[in-house]
Amino acid sequence: MGCIRTKLIVYSIISLLFLGTNSLSQVQGETRRDGMYLFSQFKDAIIYVLNRQQKIINTNPDGSVKNKQLESEVYFKRIYKQFKKMEAGRNFRPKSLEGVRDPEIIAPVLVTLLQAGRIVTAESQGIINAEKDGTNIKKKFIPAVFGHLVLTRFNKKTNSSMKQTTLGKGKHKQRNDDNRPDLWETEALKKFSQSDWKRNSGYGEFLADSYHFIQPIYISKDCLSCHGLPVGEDAPYGYPKEGYQEGEIRGGISVSLPVK
Ligand code: HEC
Numbered sequence: 001m002g003c004i005r006t007k008l009i010v011y012s013i014i015s016l017l018f019l020g021t022n023s024l025s026q027v028q029g030e031t032r033r034d035g036m037y038l039f040s041q042f043k044d045a046i047i048y049v050l051n052r053q054q055k056i057i058n059t060n061p062d063g064s065v066k067n068k069q070l071e072s073e074v075y076f077k078r079i080y081k082q083f084k085k086m087e088a089g090r091n092f093r094p095k096s097l098e099g100v101r102d103p104e105i106i107a108p109v110l111v112t113l114l115q116a117g118r119i120v121t122a123e124s125q126g127i128i129n130a131e132k133d134g135t136n137i138k139k140k141f142i143p144a145v146f147g148h149l150v151l152t153r154f155n156k157k158t159n160s161s162m163k164q165t166t167l168g169k170g171k172h173k174q175r176n177d178d179n180r181p182d183l184w185e186t187e188a189l190k191k192f193s194q195s196d197w198k199r200n201s202g203y204g205e206f207l208a209d210s211y212h213f214i215q216p217i218y219i220s221k222d223c224l225s226c227h228g229l230p231v232g233e234d235a236p237y238g239y240p241k242e243g244y245q246e247g248e249i250r251g252g253i254s255v256s257l258p259v260k
Contacts, residue, residue, distance in 0.1 A: 033258055035097030035106040038158060042113055043076070045153040049146065050075050056139045057128050069127050075120070083116035087200060103211035103257040104204060110162065111202070111215040111253040114150060118143035118164075122222035138236060142226070144176070147253075159258075164217070165189070166251025170231065172242040184212055185254050192216040192249050202252075206259065214254040219244040 050057070050072035057070050083089035088108035100106060121128075121143045128139050147164045155161055165181040166174055167189045174180050181189055188203045202215035219227060224246065226235040231243030244250060 033101060033103075033106075033160075035100035035102075035109070036094065038106055038160070038257075039094060039097050039109060039113075041158050042110055042150075042154055045150045045157065046079065046113075046117055047072050047076055048153055049149040053141055053149075056141050070124060075124075078120045078124075079113070079117045082120050083113050086112050086116060088112035089116070103213070103259060107204060107211060107213035107255050107257060108202060108215065110255055111213065114147055114162065114164075114253055115215065115217060117150065118147050118217070119220065119222070121146040122220070125222070125225075140237065142237065143223075148176075148178075160255065162253065162255045164251065164253050165214075166217075167193075169242040169244060169248075172231075172240060175239045179251075181252075181254075185214060185252065188214045188254075189216075189249075189252055192252065209260045210256045210258050212254065212256045214252040216252050217250045219246055219248045219250045221246055223250065 050070075054072065057075075084092070089112050092109060097106065097109065121141065125142070128141055129136050144164065151162045151164070163179065163185075165179050165185050167181060167186065168174055184205075184207070191197055191203060199218075200216065202213055204211060204213035206212075223244065226237065226239075227242050227244045227250065229241065229243050229245070232240045235241045
């Protein structure tokens with residue numbers, strides 16, 4: 001719990017009011033699992049969230065437009081550019097997922113796209129939080145919030161389950177209880193922390209009738225203001241800083257895709 005959660009609830013209620021019943025009835029899960037479909041649903045979820053958050057991202061508290069630097073399409077282009085720099089995105093063309101049903105190919109693409117969005121959101125904090133007159137106020141649109149909103153939408157629309165999770169550091173566990181790892185995720189996150197684990201590589205396994213995949217998330221410079229040192233100091237938006245250092249593993253993004 002925390003004030004971010006409360007804000008999220010308020011935003012969700014406001015969004016629901018604007019959505020109307022028509023679009024609400026569209027939010028129903030589907031179990032299609034071909035790669036192209038999942039990728040386009042994921043992209044739609046990102047654009048949807050960015051559209052809904054435009055007021056926060058691009059306006060002043062009085063409602064006047066602050067700047068147009070992060071309009072949804074521009075924002076998504078930045079995310080896609082970041083994604084193409086990352087391992088699973090490097091040789092990716094959306095068409096390459098057409099007809100693909102192999103979860104081992106689809107899963108890394110999805111988690112990398114979310115991770116790219118989190119990175120761009122962290123890097124954009126200066127733009128998002130700056131006011132016309134140069135003052136800085138907290139807009140509460142941060143990587144974890146971006147991820148939470150995108151995944152909520154995506155999971156609902158596709159009957160998939162994706163999650164951002166962490167073991168925490170020292171006595172500071174998950175900030176948000178929803179992010180608590182399950183047993184499988186806990187074991188995988190422990191593997192990532194071992195010194196012989198190849199950096200940036202994920203871990204996947206077929207379990208019963210689904211494929212589980214988790215990709216590690218590392219701390220970059222942009223995360224330190226909230227998750228860095230000194231340990232225990234109040235971070236912006238509440239919660240004590242966990243004392244992470246650049247390059248350290250922070251957690252993972254996990255996905256489970258049905259196989260049958
Ligand atoms: C502006 C402050 C801020 C920045 C910058 C920030 N975070 Fe966070 N992060 C938070 C807050 C606040 C939460 C808890 C959100 C909630 O209540 O759901 C959080 C939650 C998380 C979580 C979910 C696990 C948990 O503890 O619940 C992960 C993973 C995470 N952050 C990673 C990162 C990474 C990686 C970066 C840099 C790319 C980053 N964060 C940048 C404030 C920040």
